[in-house]
Amino acid sequence: MATTTPSRGRRRAPSRMTRAAGKAAALQKPRVILALLLLLALTSVMLLDGYLRAEVGGDERVRSNASSSKVPDKVLDGGPILSFRGGEAQSQSVPEKTIALTFDDGPNPTWTPQILKILEANDVPGTFFVVGSMVSRYPSIVKDLVDQGNEIGIHTFTHVDLSYQSDDRIAREMDQTQLALAGAAGITTTLFRAPYSSEADAIDNYSWPVYKKLGEEGYTSVFVDTDSDDWKRPGVSKIIKWATPSKNKGASVLFHDAGGERSQTVKALGTYIKKMKAKGYTFTTISGAIRQGNGQNAENAQSGQAAQNGQQPGSEQGEQGEQAGGVAPGGQQGQLPGQSGQAGQAGGVNSLQAAHRTATGTTLYEGKALVAAVAVAEWTVPGLATGLAVVGVAVMGRFGMMLILARRHYRQRNKRRFSWGTPITRPVSVIVPAYNEKECIANTLKSLARSTHPIEVIVVDDGSTDNTSEIARSAAESFGMTNVRVIRQENAGKPAALNNGVRSASYDIVVMMDGDTVFEADTVRQLVQPFADPEVGAVAGNAKVGNRDTVIGAWQHIEYVMGFNLDRRMYDLLRCMPTIPGAIGAFRREAVLAVGGMSEDTLAEDTDITIAMHRQGWRVVYQEHAKAWTEAPGSLKQLWSQRYRWSYGTMQALWKHRKSLTDKGPSGRFGRVGMPLVVIFQIVTPVFAPLIDVFTLYSMIFIDFKAALLAWLAVLCVQLVCAAYAFRLDHEKYRYLLMMPLQQLAYRQMMYLVLIHSCITALTGGRLRWQKLKRTGEVGTPAGVG
Structure with missing residues (x-):
């Protein structure tokens, strides 16, 4: 018979762990929620970083050799600057002996600062068509770029071919880039260059609706009429040769400040600028080229009218010259984020940056929030990768x-x-x-x-x-x-x-x-x-x-x-x-x-x-x-x-x-x-x-x-x-x-x-008590024991 010794033992006061059990139970739900929030934050940061690097939502499709039967001939045969003032497509060329230097795919922390130094040293402005994801990752470079007097245009947020994208995706690509610009430099812009675009005569039936839609929203689309082909890395001399316009024509010249190894571009740029200045060329931004073109047109029109009416030429030139052709007047339908609502208002920037608008209100704060979130992702994801x-x-x-x-x-x-x-x-x-x-x-x-x-x-x-x-x-x-x-x-x-x-x-x-x-x-x-x-x-x-x-x-x-x-x-x-x-x-x-x-x-x-x-x-x-x-x-x-x-x-x-x-x-x-x-x-x-x-x-x-x-x-x-x-x-x-x-x-x-x-x-300093698990008794005496 089993020997049993009943003993109630000494009565114990509740232990510290037992006294804290109620408090611990009350804190469990918030802790679970906190753990889930941390997981959600990690997931969000990774998705944001992937989106910035085109891993999430990336689309590498590029359209080529499509028909252009729906595109007006005056656009195909026109200049590299396309606007839709009043809903009507208008093309414009860069004035003679004038060069608008344009740079695509930036900003890049290695190459863009070097290019900015060259432009500053030669007292030459440039127009940079930036990728929104890169802007959000390197906001300080964009601010330096704007402060130096250069102009900004949009090159989409993730560098996708918009002719493949839905209207919603197009809107996101544009709006997110505008927010990135607002957060980085406090501006928005009306200039746009589509990824994978070239000259105006390459517009096809698939891309034309995109340009038309964006033009109706106030964007000016910018193409290329002189391509340095620097992305091929053919050598400095060829880059300079291919970037030189023929017969003293004006040109929108394409270089790249990102998207690959750009040391040849950096070496060629300074020499190119000096060569073109020696030929009598002047350099301006896209807005500057538009202003010069509008000024010449106004002068020509005024001269003709003066000849008919006996007026002195130039009396209306100043007023008309104030319009930065192709820039959507504020207050119209499709007004861009941060636009002031003043016709021709350039947001306090100089005439070479007429496409810029000062970001205010919700756009400015959302932009700063985006840049801050990207900064967190830029630090977090590499840290996690190292971990x-x-x-x-x-x-x-x-x-x-x-x-x-x-x-x-x-x-x-x-x-x-x-x-x-x-x-x-x-x-x-x-x-x-x-x-x-x-x-x-x-x-x-x-x-x-x-x-x-x-x-x-x-x-x-x-x-x-x-x-x-x-x-x-x-x-x-x-x-x-x-x-x-x-x-x-x-x-x-x-x-x-x-x-x-x-x-x-x-x-x-x-x-x-x-x-x-x-x-x-x-x-x-x-x-x-x-x-x-x-x-x-x-x-x-x-x-x-x-x-x-x-x-x-x-x-x-x-x-x-x-x-x-x-x-x-x-x-x-x-x-x-x-x-x-x-x-x-x-x-x-x-x-x-x-x-x-x-x-x-x-x-x-x-x-x-x-x-x-x-x-x-x-x-x-x-x-x-x-x-x-x-x-x-x-x-x-x-x-x-x-x-x-x-x-x-x-x-x-x-x-x-x-x-x-x-x-x-x-x-x-x-x-x-x-x-x-x-x-x-x-x-x-x-x-x-x-x-x-x-x-x-x-x-x-x-x-x-x-x-x-x-x-x-x-x-x-x-x-x-x-x-x-x-x-x-x-x-x-x-x-x-x-x-x-x-x-x-x-x-x-x-x-x-x-x-x-x-x-x-x-x-969080919580406490738990000894927990009793529910048992079934299914584990019996092991084999070999009896």
Whole structure:
């Protein structure tokens, strides 16, 4: 008959953890929301950065050789400047012996500043058709460009062929570039040059509606009549030759300040300017060319009218010359963002920048917000990419270290001559803390009844409300166990239950197990043998998932074998074991009492006491032959709850023992070796490990699906190799590894979120209490026990 010793124990005041439980529960929802907001922010930043680099929403289609039957001949045969004043298409050429230098695809942090220096040194303005995404990334260059007196035109936001795009996409390309200009330089513009455009006679039936639509909205489209072809990098002399107009004609000359290596452009530009000045050419912006052309037209018209009416030429020239032809009058339908509403108003800029408008109101603030968001993305994404590289190296390094050290550990511990010392045969105490374990406690006691090592069993019922203690007494009696004591105490938590058991233990070695765990017949004997070494103060056993035949159970089985037990081999060999699992661990009773027993300061009392024993100079080892079968959480909700407590408790324990980093001598080994490894591999690396999945998914969707998939499969193969080796060491069946790809897709992401949630809880100062998981009792006595 089982010996039972009822004891209500001393009434305890609510612990600090219990008092804070209500507050912690109230804070959980905000923390989850904060974690989701962080994930959303990361996703948004990556999408913005991808959009800026044309990885998101990019379109590389370029139309060529299309018909131009719908384009008016006067446009095809006209000059490079096309406007729609009054809804009527009007073409204009650059006046004779005048050059409008235009630069496409910028700004670029390398080439644009060099070109600006050359223009400034030669007192020559230029017109820069900028890409909005580049403007938002390099706003200071654009501001310098405008302040120097150069003119800005739009070259779309992502450099796409607009003839392929919908009206909404065209509007976004234009509006977003205007916002970028507003945020960078406080202006908007009415000039536009389409990507992949050339001379006016290349306008086709697909691009004509785009120019017409934008013209009706007030944009002036600018083409090229003299192309330097500098993008071909033909050499400085050819660039100068191809950029030179023939027969003293005026020209809109195309150069590039971005889009590739532009050193030849920089070298050619200064020489070209000097050559053309020597030929009597003047340089202006597109607006300056329009103004000069309008002035000549007005002068010619005035002269003709004066000849008819006897008027003096030039009396109306000033008034008409004030109009910067092709610039949409403010206040008309299609008014551009930031436009002042004043006809011909140039926003306070000089006459060579007549296309500019001062950005005000909503446009200005939205523009600044866009530039600020891009600045965040420009810093964040490269930082994340660097973090990804570091995480990747750390993960691969960890795998390599685990494989090497685990193999060495296995060979060392399985030598025929290996011995811990004189075999331990004296009785030990097995402590079973139990709270509402009616489904499992009988199986637990049944497994202990078959133990091949002499034991006493102490079941500490921590205020159960489901008759756990009565079931334990009945089970002990039915199994003929006379070595069982059942102790009742008011609910005080698992650490208090374990401490009660340690104080009540009769022997100098105590084995601790959970109330939902079953031992094999030889488990206790194997577990206590390392105590033959007087330096050993604690032993970690080999915890196995008993309910592994479900999807969630199989995932945890893989994690236990690979993540926990392979890790423990490594830590054992390095003599810095961080955790004795609650499901199966053994301690010298004197060592437990010397460190103050199980602490209630953290949720991970097992990690807490393990580190404490290291700091007292005890050696902690792993005994892979001592196996315990535990019931893993059966639902995602319970799994989240368990791992959340584990992760947060580990952080608490590490913080509590942070001074171990400065411990001296043998007792400081954990601080010197174990603490950094645990922080790097169990906190820092897992927190940033989602970057691998995020960047992989991002690459699959927006960059190169095949390459990203192959990279992901390569990492999976490395993990499979490690898992297979771990399964081999533990003599497990390989068929469970078939679940590993799915585990990587679903289970691992959940564990990442749990850890991030725990980090947020730790940073916000939250507390949690010991949580009870729902059990089914499906893990019975292991095969071979009875």
